[in-house]
């Protein structure tokens with residue numbers, strides 16, 4: 001096997017890639033810091049937040065208040081707008097120079113683009129879309145938990161000989177701790193030259209949807225194929241419950257609702273207190289997204305539907321009369337506590 | 339308009355996820371009862387390649403790594419309109435993680451003679467890591483665009499890609515050659531042409547390559563070329579903690595029970611933020 005660029009003996013410290021957008025560090029990066037702090041404590045490692053981009057002073061200052069030991073900025077005008085080619089070039093340079101033991105990133109589109117490219121450039125192992133992170137008891141190796149086929153078996157993946165040990169984690173998997181530093185952490189800068197050839201892709205335009213971020217919704221009413229496009233019913237129930245509407249991929253593919261509300265493996269991991277799942281079969285690719293919900297109510301007319309394995313309240317019934325009755329009940333009882 | 343395009347589509351044949359049985363005792367997956375299918379997102383990539391060919395002319399090559407039976411699925415791709423197919427089949431490729439897999443596929447793209455585009459599905463229904471496309475791009479040292487919603491090649495040497503990002507979309511000008519992964523569900527894969535299916539072997543027999551056919555370090559492929567290993571397995575507790583209480587009664591009575599449960603739940607618990 002080809003040589004790793006540096007080995008375990010030369011590596012130290014945990015790095016978290018701090019993705020930022022419009023001057024704010026994105027939630028998944030903050031979520032990762034909480035877990036990384038726990039791992040750093042257990043392995044007596046230092047925790048570095050990696051901030052890449054053009055004008056990074058403001059973001060670095062915000063990062064320095066988070067629960068980490070040091071902020072490392074890698075500034076260059078060619079790092080924004082984000083392209084995987086430029087950012088992997090610069091990140092690889094910083095990593096080769098400073099040799100972290102562990103590199104964690106959010107499994108966002110940018111994070112995954114960067115991780116996949118970087119792992120090859122650094123000739124190291126990457127465990128993608130982890131559902132948990134841990135340390136192996138004796139070796140102290142990073143363990144990335146990934147769900148195997150069907151989600152019923154979880155595999156712990158490690159990378160013994162190559163460094164850094166890389167892992168990505170989906171948004172919503174870890175909860176944000178909210179811990180902050182009293183005094184700001186030191187901010188180091190790694191100077192890198194990003195040549196024009198390292199930036200082959202031009203970003204012509206970027207459009208943000210004005211959609212909601214349902215990953216933070218406290219309550220969700222979720223529509224599956226069984227809703228048959230009757231979105232007004234689901235929306236009404238969401239309104240009386242002060243909830244957001246989510247959907248399975250089928251409901252999204254049918255065009256009943258926007259893709260930003262898709263829950264699951266290729267959608268969003270949510271952690272609402274309450275989830276009412278209407279007319280979804282319960283495919284694993286969907287249920288991985290609602291695993292962390294509080295109370296799960298499932299409505300499906302098929303008693304064999306796998307969604308009932310993942311529900312607290314199982315309502316084996318045509319969803320329409322039940323939802324209408326529930327709606328009527330909430331409407332007659334007045335507003336919900338929010 | 340630009341010149342004709344040569345596109346390589348990477349396809350993975352996977353067991354149908356809903357048919358894979360899990361033996362929770364031995365912690366193994368029983369795939370024997372599961373039928374196989376082309377990874378659904380890869381079908382979207384194939385359809386994208388075929389519609390690019392409809393638009394600009396050129397050629398679509400299929401590339402897959404897997405056991406010999408995968409050839410039958412590649413013939414289905416030929417029946418849909420692809421021009422040729424390559425199957426990487428060798429025990430030496432087995433047990434590969436994303437680093438070794440992306441190297442193997444990249445080496446095969448080189449052996450095919452390169453292409454303007456390498457298209458992949460955004461992720462596979464079994465592995466689901468979405469890391470192979472950027473990996474192939476890195477091994478070939480060419481640009482990448484992931485989660486593509488549309489591709490147009492209106493200017494010589496460039497693909498204009500609209501792709502999904504967190505909470506939005508981006509338009510990219512990507513110089514060719516490039517690797518593009520296609521967002522699942524962006525198109526409706528066309529049907530096979532049954533005549534082409536019957537004649538697939540005459541039209542274009544699947545080329546089967548072993549590790550020896552690729553210009554690649556034998557130590558860098560398969561399990562030996564994979565830096566990640568499985569440290570342990572455990573069964574998931576997903577849903578294990580759920581009450582799974584089946585409500586009884588008429589629809590109205592069930593609604594009343596749900597109402598009470600929700601009020602009780604929200605009364606004592608503050609929703610997660």
Ligand SMILES: Cc1cc2nc3c(=O)[nH]c(=O)nc-3n(C[C@H](O)[C@H](O)[C@H](O)COP(=O)(O)OP(=O)(O)OC[C@H]3O[C@@H](n4cnc5c(N)ncnc54)[C@H](O)[C@@H]3O)c2cc1C
Pocket residue numbers: 223224225226227247248249250251262263264265266267268278279280281282283284285286299300301302305317318319320378379461462463522
């Ligand atoms: C790589 C990959 C990634 C994927 N990612 C995701 C993802 O992120 N999110 C996702 O959701 N899916 C994802 N999927 C798709 C997933 O496998 C399922 O196909 C999908 O979740 C099914 O959606 P559904 O439950 O709405 O539809 P179906 O599976 O068709 O289920 C509809 C259900 O509604 C019930 N029903 C119908 N009518 C009524 C009625 N009147 N009253 C009550 N019940 C009724 C039926 O009994 C049935 O169980 C992915 C698939 C792949 C291959």
